[in-house]
Amino acid sequence: MKKTTTLIVMAMLCLIFNTDAQNLKSTIKPLKVGDRVPEEIWNRTFQVVNHPQGKETMTLKEFKGKLIILDFWGTHCGSCISAMPRTNKLEKQFSDQMVIIGVTDENREKVSSFIPKNKTLKSINPFSIIGENVIQGFFPTNSIPHYVWIGEEGLIEAITNPDQITEEHIIQVLKKAPLTVEPKEYIDTDRPIFAGEGLQQHQLFHYSVMVKGRQNGLSSGSEAKSFTESMCRRVFTNYDIKGMYHIVAWELFQQLGLGKFSMKRLIIESAYHDLLEDTVSKHRPDWYRNNLYTYDKIIPISESPNLYHYILEDLNHYLNFTGTIEKRKVKCMVLVKRKKNKEVKGSLAPNSFPLHNYAGGLNSKEFIKPQVLNETGIKDEINLIKSESKNMKELLEELHALNLDLKEAFRTIDVFVIRDKKPTQLSSFSNK
Numbered sequence: 001m002k003k004t005t006t007l008i009v010m011a012m013l014c015l016i017f018n019t020d021a022q023n024l025k026s027t028i029k030p031l032k033v034g035d036r037v038p039e040e041i042w043n044r045t046f047q048v049v050n051h052p053q054g055k056e057t058m059t060l061k062e063f064k065g066k067l068i069i070l071d072f073w074g075t076h077c078g079s080c081i082s083a084m085p086r087t088n089k090l091e092k093q094f095s096d097q098m099v100i101i102g103v104t105d106e107n108r109e110k111v112s113s114f115i116p117k118n119k120t121l122k123s124i125n126p127f128s129i130i131g132e133n134v135i136q137g138f139f140p141t142n143s144i145p146h147y148v149w150i151g152e153e154g155l156i157e158a159i160t161n162p163d164q165i166t167e168e169h170i171i172q173v174l175k176k177a178p179l180t181v182e183p184k185e186y187i188d189t190d191r192p193i194f195a196g197e198g199l200q201q202h203q204l205f206h207y208s209v210m211v212k213g214r215q216n217g218l219s220s221g222s223e224a225k226s227f228t229e230s231m232c233r234r235v236f237t238n239y240d241i242k243g244m245y246h247i248v249a250w251e252l253f254q255q256l257g258l259g260k261f262s263m264k265r266l267i268i269e270s271a272y273h274d275l276l277e278d279t280v281s282k283h284r285p286d287w288y289r290n291n292l293y294t295y296d297k298i299i300p301i302s303e304s305p306n307l308y309h310y311i312l313e314d315l316n317h318y319l320n321f322t323g324t325i326e327k328r329k330v331k332c333m334v335l336v337k338r339k340k341n342k343e344v345k346g347s348l349a350p351n352s353f354p355l356h357n358y359a360g361g362l363n364s365k366e367f368i369k370p371q372v373l374n375e376t377g378i379k380d381e382i383n384l385i386k387s388e389s390k391n392m393k394e395l396l397e398e399l400h401a402l403n404l405d406l407k408e409a410f411r412t413i414d415v416f417v418i419r420d421k422k423p424t425q426l427s428s429f430s431n432k
Contacts, residue, residue, distance in 0.1 A: 028137040033183065037154045041138065046129040049111050060101075065152050067098035067173055069165065072136065072146040073128070074104050075114045080145040081121060083162035088124045090167060097174055102128025103135060140186050142237075143219030147184075149173060160184050161216055163285055187217040189225070189235065193296040204231065207298040210318055214238055214292045222247055232304045234311060236295040242268075242276040242418070244293065244315060245323045249416035251308040252325065258414045262363040264371040267328065269419040270321065276418065320421050329412045333368055334375045335359045338405040344382055345402045352383035362406075367391055373411060376404065 031037070042061045051058060060068065071087065073080035091100045104111060111130050115121045129135070139148050139159065147165060149158040157173050158164070164181040172179050187193065192207045220238040227233040236244050246266065253261035273279055278287050297311055316322045337344060344355070353361070359374035365387075384402065389395035399405055 028134070030140050030186070031138050031156055033156050033159060035156050037150055037156065038138075041135060042154075044134070046135075047108060047131050048127065048129055049108060050115070050125050050127045052127060060150075063099050063101075064154065067094075067152060067157075067170065068150040069098065069100045070135075070139070070148040070150070071100055071102045071126075071128075072104070072139070072141065072144050072148070073102050074144060075106060075110060075118075077144050079162070081118065083145055083165075084124055084126055085120060087162065087165050088126070090165060090170060093167070094170055094174070098170065100127075102126050103132055104128060104130055105133045105136065107131050141184075142187060142189055142217065158183065182216060185217040187215060189218070189237070192298060193218075193235065193237070193294060201228065204228075204298065205300065207296065208314065210293060210295045210314065212290075212293055214289045215294050218294060220292070227298055230301050231298050232301050232307060233296070233298045234307060235297075236293065238288075238292045238294060240277045240292060241315075241319060241321065242266075244295065244311075245321075245416070245418055248308050248312050248315065249323065249325070252312070253414070253416075255305070255308065256325075258325070260360055260363075261416065262371065264363055264369070265413070265415045267330075267415050267417045269417060271420060272320075276321070321418050322421055323416060323418045326415055326417050327412055328415045328417075329410055330415065331370045332409055332411045332413065333362075333370050333372045333406050334409045334411070335362070335372060335399075336375050336405050336407060337377070338400060338403050342403050344376070344378060344404060346382040347385050348383070349385055352385045355382045355384060358384040358386065361386055362395075365389070365395070368395075368406075370408070371413060372406070373413070 037060075042064065043059055045057050045059055048055060048058050069087075071080070071084075073084075075081075087100055091098060108130050111128065115125060139146070145162045147158075147160045147162065148156065149160070151157040151173060158169075158179060158181045160181050161184050169179065169181050171177070191201070192199065192204070192209070194209055194211065195207070215238055218237040222234070222236045222239055222243070225233050225235050236247075246261075246263065249266065250261040253259060253265075268276065270276065274287075275291060278284060278291075280287075295311075295314070297307065297314070299307060299310065303310075312323060346352075346355075355376065355378055356374055359372055359376075362368060362372040367390075387395060387398060389398050396406065
């Protein structure tokens with residue numbers, strides 16, 4: 001009886017807490033730089049992990065008078081985690097004057113089990129608010145990591161990306177000097193990107209925008225977002241040129257019945273490969289600041305079959321490259337029967353795949369450079385278990401045991417070619 005009573009009390013407390021959270025969330029007005037943090041945030045009780053004093057709950061009020069940097073993160077966010085060793089080092093450097101507190105909507109069990117297993121975080125043991133979504137309503141964002149700077153007087157001093165957490169900027173805030181950070185603005189991707197509030201979405205017939213340069217208020221990604229029942233849409237945010245062409249090629253290959261597109265069907269004939277993607281380090285802030293693009297295309301649903309044709313036209317028109325689908329005779333790897341008078345050894349295992357899927361999966365192997373084509377001539381449904389081979393020797397041994405082989409051959413296939421524009425084709429929207 002005592003156990004049952006305890007469970008009922010706990011359930012009631014959870015219900016009261018969740019109701020309180022929902023009531024607060026419904027009245028939230030997002031805060032911006034220069035605003036004063038409201039009392040409900042200072043006095044709100046937060047669940048936490050790795051509190052410096054071992055507490056499981058706390059209020060922000062106990063850190064009032066210091067520079068507080070809220071680090072919005074998640075266990076799924078590699079960029080969040082990779083930034084933490086550097087920010088943790090800065091926190092220790094200014095430990096008397098500042099504190100960095102993580103904020104995640106993930107629960108205690110998930111966060112507490114994740115941190116000790118992560119090679120980056122296990123030595124840092126980051127202090128974090130958990131299971132929290134109300135405070136996120138005050139500081140909305142489309143991307144994490146996301147940092148909110150609260151000054152010692154309780155004002156929002158800055159909202160930034162992780163690269164702005166530097167010794168110089170921290171000193172500027174602590175000394176009340178002019179702050180030179182690059183701000184991170186909230187951009188609502190449920191609306192046409194960069195469109196003003198005056199745009200009446202129900203009157204929209206066509207919308208297209210392309211912006212060069214990293215947008216601090218957006219994550220990097222691409223999706224076919226729902227818009228209205230009468231309009232369709234594709235959005236690229238903070239995307240490199242090669243990535244945009246790749247997605248368009250994948251969609252067009254499917255639409256035109258050319259099969260699955262893989263990067264092995266992509267041919268780059270350009271003297272400016274470094275403008276297409278970060279080919280050097282994958283961690284060059286200046287490159288990302290200058291060579292990423294945000295593109296939004298919205299058209300009537302009746303025009304949806306032409307969406308990716310239109311996007312390709314835009315990319316070819318506004319960038320200094322052109323992408324085209326062509327037939328080329330190129331070196332391939334062809335999957336064939338090893339002995340024609342012998343059957344291929346299939347599998348009845350539940351985790352097996354049809355032969356054509358198995359052959360397609362070989363295109364994901366990095367050690368196979370050319371496109372893989374299925375030329376076994378087998379029409380019957382034969383299932384095979386996905387290849388786990390890590391090099392060509394292992395793969396050939398696996399294939400030979402199945403009575404299959406992989407051989408080099410030249411074939412004329414559909415490919416997607418990215419090339420530089422001729423001087424007479426160059427647009428004024430230069431990226432060189």
